[in-house]
Amino acid sequence: MAEGRRIGGVTIARAVEMIMPFDPATFFPETTAEDWAPHKSWLEPDAMDPATGALLFPVQSYLLRTAHHTILVDACVGNHKDRPNRPLWHQKTDDAYLRALAALEVAPEDVDYVLCTHLHADHVGWNTRLEAGRWVPTFPNARYVFTQKELDAWEGGHEKFLRAPLEDSVLPVIAAGQAELVTHDFALDDQVALEPTPGHTPDHVAIRLTSQGQRAVLSGDLMHSPVQCRHPDWAAWPDWDALQAKRTRRAFMERYCESDVLICTAHFPLPSAGRILRAGDAFHFAFEDTRW
Numbered sequence: 386m387a388e389g390r391r392i393g394g395v396t397i398a399r400a401v402e403m404i405m406p407f408d409p410a411t412f413f414p415e416t417t418a419e420d421w422a423p424h425k426s427w428l429e430p431d432a433m434d435p436a437t438g439a440l441l442f443p444v445q446s447y448l449l450r451t452a453h454h455t456i457l458v459d460a461c462v463g464n465h466k467d468r469p470n471r472p473l474w475h476q477k478t479d480d481a482y483l484r485a486l487a488a489l490e491v492a493p494e495d496v497d498y499v500l501c502t503h504l505h506a507d508h509v510g511w512n513t514r515l516e517a518g519r520w521v522p523t524f525p526n527a528r529y530v531f532t533q534k535e536l537d538a539w540e541g542g543h544e545k546f547l548r549a550p551l552e553d554s555v556l557p558v559i560a561a562g563q564a565e566l567v568t569h570d571f572a573l574d575d576q577v578a579l580e581p582t583p584g585h586t587p588d589h590v591a592i593r594l595t596s597q598g599q600r601a602v603l604s605g606d607l608m609h610s611p612v613q614c615r616h617p618d619w620a621a622w623p624d625w626d627a628l629q630a631k632r633t634r635r636a637f638m639e640r641y642c643e644s645d646v647l648i649c650t651a652h653f654p655l656p657s658a659g660r661i662l663r664a665g666d667a668f669h670f671a672f673e674d675t676r677w
Contacts, residue, residue: 389448389489390647390658390677393596395576396450397649398677399657400485402461405473405507406439412609413619420619424612431654432611440610442652444507446482447603448489449594451576454497457524458592458603459651460554463510467549474506482511496524498573501531502605502651503586504539505623506547509554520557529558532579533566534588538625545625582607582637584630585623591637601647601658607634609652614638614661614668638668647673 389398409421429435449456461482468474486493501509512529513520522529539551558564569590572578579590585606592603607630608614609621617635620627641648642661648670649658659672 392594392601392647393599394452395594395596397601398448398489399445400448400482400489401443401445402482403444405442405444406434407442409440412440412622414622415620428612441654442609443655443657447649448491455491455495456498456500456577457496458500459502459508460499460511462507463554465515466510466553468506493524494526496527499524499527499529500592503589504535504550504555506550509550512554513557520553522558522561522563527563528565529563530565530567532569532588532590535586536566538587545623582633584626584633586625601649602641603649605651607637608650611653611670614670617667642668
């Protein structure tokens with residue numbers, strides 16, 4: 386396997402599908418241009434495009450390899466998915482994601498587990514692929530881990546939950562008998578466990594790694610941009626419960642700030658991983674020096 390980042394006996398690598406632009410004022414609707422002005426100098430060019438002012442979010446999976454398992458955390462956007470509200474995602478047909486996995490020397494049949502932090506479209510898309518007009522699991526030998534509470538919430542419907550990702554990327558996995566429905570404190574083994582981080586969605590989870598005295602947390606979408614370390618109270622428009630998301634985000638950063646825990650984010654610019662430091666009454670994200 387291509388070299389990644391070691392946390393004890395666990396190797397972490399990433400498969401990037403795309404870099405997605407978002408308008409700051411749209412994605413963070415409580416903010417103004419004046420709010421962003423002090424941050425442009427350090428967000429540009431990696432987290433914010435200096436030419437357009439757009440936020441730049443990688444869409445990526447983390448690949449974990451332990452002594453026993455090959456584990457994929459979240460599954461990006463996918464191909465042939467009906468996403469008319471996102472033109473860059475809609476009916477996509479490229480092979481960028483599968484090539485990224487292949488570069489890590491992993492074929493779909495090699496994956497043992499797919500852990501889903503939540504069920505938004507850019508985290509479940511490659512759960513399935515289109516075959517002869519049917520959605521089938523992309524990873525034929527994997528167990529897909531969803532929390533029951535998250536699934537129930539999406540099945541129940543909500544104005545912020547589009548039905549399409551559930552129908553084309555989650556329910557076919559369940560129908561195929563490959564789903565494992567768990568609670569948000571589920572532990573796969575003594576190295577990999579879920580950590581409840583609700584707010585962005587009803588039962589959003591982070592993924593906690595512990596191995597040989599070293600620790601890391603894959604934070605999913607509890608924060609989207611490093612500017613939220615400076616402003617944990619900046620809510621993202623997809624947040625299901627903005628107030629709960631703000632509380633969860635600050636509690637998460639309080640828990641891990643000034644520690645040796647590596648935080649691997651979903652959408653911060655590459656290398657997307659680093660440590661949380663205290664900065665007055667807020668925080669600062671210190672990126673790792675090397676990309677992996």
